[in-house]
Amino acid sequence: MSCGIRLSGVSKVYTRPRRVGRPTLRAALRAIAPGVEEIRALDRVSLSIADGERVGIIGPNGAGKTTLLHLVAGLAAPTAGTVEVAGRVHAVMTLGSVLREEATGRENIMIDAEVQGRTRQEIADVIDRIVEFSELGEFIDLPVRTYSSGMKARLAFSMVAFIEPEILIVDEVLSVGDAGFSRKAGARMKELARAGRIVLVVSHGLASIVEMCSRCLWLEGGRLVMDGDPSAVTEAYAESVRVADEAALRRMFDEGPPLPPGRPGATLHRRSLVQEGAGGALLVARRDGELRIAGDASALARPDLRLRILRLDGALISETRLSESQDAVTLRGRFDFAIAMRPVVLGPGVYRAELALIDGDAVVAGRAHVFEVRTDDPLLGGVPTLLYPSRLKVRALSPAVGA
Numbered sequence: 001m002s003c004g005i006r007l008s009g010v011s012k013v014y015t016r017p018r019r020v021g022r023p024t025l026r027a028a029l030r031a032i033a034p035g036v037e038e039i040r041a042l043d044r045v046s047l048s049i050a051d052g053e054r055v056g057i058i059g060p061n062g063a064g065k066t067t068l069l070h071l072v073a074g075l076a077a078p079t080a081g082t083v084e085v086a087g088r089v090h091a092v093m094t095l096g097s098v099l100r101e102e103a104t105g106r107e108n109i110m111i112d113a114e115v116q117g118r119t120r121q122e123i124a125d126v127i128d129r130i131v132e133f134s135e136l137g138e139f140i141d142l143p144v145r146t147y148s149s150g151m152k153a154r155l156a157f158s159m160v161a162f163i164e165p166e167i168l169i170v171d172e173v174l175s176v177g178d179a180g181f182s183r184k185a186g187a188r189m190k191e192l193a194r195a196g197r198i199v200l201v202v203s204h205g206l207a208s209i210v211e212m213c214s215r216c217l218w219l220e221g222g223r224l225v226m227d228g229d230p231s232a233v234t235e236a237y238a239e240s241v242r243v244a245d246e247a248a249l250r251r252m253f254d255e256g257p258p259l260p261p262g263r264p265g266a267t268l269h270r271r272s273l274v275q276e277g278a279g280g281a282l283l284v285a286r287r288d289g290e291l292r293i294a295g296d297a298s299a300l301a302r303p304d305l306r307l308r309i310l311r312l313d314g315a316l317i318s319e320t321r322l323s324e325s326q327d328a329v330t331l332r333g334r335f336d337f338a339i340a341m342r343p344v345v346l347g348p349g350v351y352r353a354e355l356a357l358i359d360g361d362a363v364v365a366g367r368a369h370v371f372e373v374r375t376d377d378p379l380l381g382g383v384p385t386l387l388y389p390s391r392l393k394v395r396a397l398s399p400a401v402g403a
Contacts, residue, residue: 003087003166003198005049005072010081012042012067012222041067043222044081049215051087054189054199056209056230058237059219065202068219069169072200087166087198090116092156105140105147105155106131112159126162133188134158135181154181161188167198186212206234207348207375242281242372245350259356259366265299268357268365275344283344285375290340293355293367296333300359303331307339308354309346317346321358346373 015036042064049055057065070076071083073091099108109130113123131140134154136147144152160168168189189199189212203209209216209230216233218226220240226233262268273281275289283289297303305322322331350372357365 003051003196004084005047005086005167005198006082006084007045007047007068007071008082008084010042010045010071010078010083011040012064012071012076013079014039014041040222042071042078045219045222045224046081047217047224047227049198049200051196051198052193053215054193054213055201056213056216057200057202057219058204058206058209058216058234059225060241063219064222065219066171067222069171069200069202072167073169085167088116089167089169090160090163090165091169092160092171099144099152099156101145102143104143105134105136108144108155109159113163116163118163130158130162133162133184150181157185161185161192165192165197167200168192169200171202182208183211206238210234238372242350245370259354259368260364262295262357262365263299265296266357266359266364268293268295268355268367273369273371274338281371283346283371283373285346285348285373286343288340288342289344290338291353291355291369292336292338294334294336295357295365297331297335297357298333300357300364302360304358305331305337306356306358306363308356310352310354311349317351344373348373348375 015038017036045064045068057068059065067076069091071078072085073089074085075091100111103111106127109127110123113126134140134157136151136155139147139151144155147155157170170185170189186208189201193199193214199213201209201213213230216226216228216230217224218233218237226236272292273283273289274292275283275287291307293305307318307320308316309318310316322337350370353369353371355367355369356363
């Protein structure tokens with residue numbers, strides 16, 4: 001039996017209470033509803049998926065990815081348009097929606113298979129393969145509530161992947177698993193596709209999508225932005241994210257930068273990121289790179305330089321000071337330095353480098369630089385924040401001037 005998915009002009013609209021200012025006590029006591037607003041999760045999406053395709057779905061939070069999966073899985077109905085699904089759908093939407101916490105892993109396998117209409121003999125034929133694939137060992141006979149999130153992910157995927165689904169849906173559940181199991185899961189998805197099954201995968205791990213999928217959909221704002229080869233679609237999406245994030249950061253800096261601009265005798269000038277074959281706003285992981293910075297510290301009594309590297313979600317990845325460096329570099333007068341990372345240890349993503357000129361503990365001048373890190377080698381099983389080992393080295397590009 002062939003399987004397939006067809007969406008024709010599909011829209012999905014949710015409603016929620018309209019957000020207003022702080023409600024008054026009188027309004028709360030009277031339970032006065034402020035009205036509702038519509039959230040358009042999907043907007044006129046049309047696409048077809050044939051048997052044997054492994055389709056990855058990417059996009060920012062709120063793009064409509066999970067809503068699309070819910071419609072295909074029959075967990076929601078479209079507000080407009082039609083959704084046609086030919087085939088038996090097995091979905092791993094969240095860890096909690098598949099597993100029963102008080103039951104053992106083995107009991108979960110048995111219960112889920114029976115719910116899917118499998119006979120005792122059919123379950124007996126595959127249960128040993130499921131247990132072996134999940135790599136749970138003796139934990140298979142312990143309650144699921146004792147499992148780590150990674151163990152739950154392995155069990156949840158193994159259960160649905162070996163009950164012969166015609167359409168397999170996986171929504172981010174593998175992001176908590178280890179790299180080795182993610183590779184196994186990708187190989188299993190390919191086996192299912194070769195057998196004529198359809199696999200739908202939602203993931204924020206672009207490298208995983210490229211590795212596991214034969215086709216990629218990019219959703220944003222509920223609309224289908226791009227549909228095609230995973231490498232081309234993920235590259236276009238990553239570039240879009242970089243451009244949007246950099247623009248947002250630059251607007252933030254223009255409106256009111258968090259770092260002071262400096263004063264005469266206490267200034268900092270952003271220079272550039274330098275790397276052979278890259279540089280500017282792009283660095284390649286595992287290659288040597290450096291950030292060049294110039295400024296004037298002649299008016300400061302206890303000058304120092306601080307470099308912070310932050311992810312766009314605000315997480316502080318690295319912080320270092322010139323005074324803590326083992327390199328024999330003195331900050332005085334006008335300066336021109338290169339801060340080298342040998343090699344660049346940042347994982348793929350978009351970052352902000354914040355350079356601050358400090359007098360004692362007070363920040364007197366600062367500059368920020370947005371850049372992207374890419375890698376030549378696809379990373380499986382999630383994206384690491386740092387790729388060790390590495391070291392920072394500071395060197396003077398020109399002699400200091402002044403006292």
